[in-house]
Amino acid sequence: MYKLIVMLHLLGASIWVGGHLILSLGILPSALRARDPAPILAFEQRFEKIGIPALIVQILSGLWLAHYWVPQHAQWVRFETPQATLIAVKLGLLALTAVLGLHARLALIPRLTAAMLPQLAMHIVAVTLLAVGFVIAGSGIRLGGLAW
Ligand code: HEM
Known part of the structure; x- marks a missing residue:
């Protein structure tokens, strides 16, 4: 069971982190240059269909693994x-x-204009950095800590 849950956790991590890296590095820079939120919204709309289930898998498998450790x-x-x-x-x-x-979904995205793009960009970069932080912290659990 433990191995299966770790595999699910890694699969969910690939989707969540990979999707946010594509958004931050592949889509956000050109949208900022063009001052056009449309490509970001189009990506988010498609990504959330697998990104949100992936995050739910992360939370459930993560709590199971936390209980294991x-x-x-x-x-x-x-x-x-x-x-x-x-x-x-x-x-x-x-x-x-x-x-x-929640702030992005409830306060920013419903009334998004080109002028609010930098604010949305900061959210996207912050969530991406948090996603990378999940991976770094997660790998340290099995490795017995993050000290070299
Ligand atoms: C998007 C959110 C998350 C991502 C991207 C993520 C990513 C990762 C990664 C990459 C590992 C390394 C697995 C390994 O060593 O093979 C890991 C391990 C772990 N994560 Fe997460 N994680 C997330 C959320 C959570 C949550 C919410 C918890 C709950 C506290 C959690 C608890 C754990 C635990 C306990 C481990 C150690 C698993 C093991 O090696 O036995 N994770 N995580």
Whole structure:
């Protein structure tokens, strides 16, 4: 079971992180240059159909894996072992991702104009950096920490 959940977690990570890197590095720069939000909105509309299910898979498989590594849930936020510390970091990254995602979806995207593009761009770059942060923190759990 553990191996299957790790595989699902890695598959979901590929979709979530890969999609955001394509958006940040492949689509955002030209949209900013052209001051045109349309390509971003078109990508988001297509991506969210697999991106949101992938994020849900990440959360469910991530909580399962967190329980596998640190079965006492109270220790998830006590920073006592490298695994518990990195689980707390991942929960923090998840909270920030949720806040930024909800703000973009509820406050920015419904009334998006070319003038608001830089603000949306900052959101996209921030969510992409958080996604990369998930990968870095996640790899440290099995490696016993991130210290070299
Ligand atoms: C988009 C969100 C996420 C991404 C991209 C992500 C990515 C990753 C990656 C790449 C690994 C390394 C797996 C390995 O060592 O083979 C990992 C491991 C892990 N992640 Fe996540 N993760 C996400 C969300 C979460 C959440 C919400 C939790 C819950 C706290 C979580 C908990 C874990 C745990 C416990 C591991 C260690 C798995 C193991 O190696 O046994 N992850 N994650």
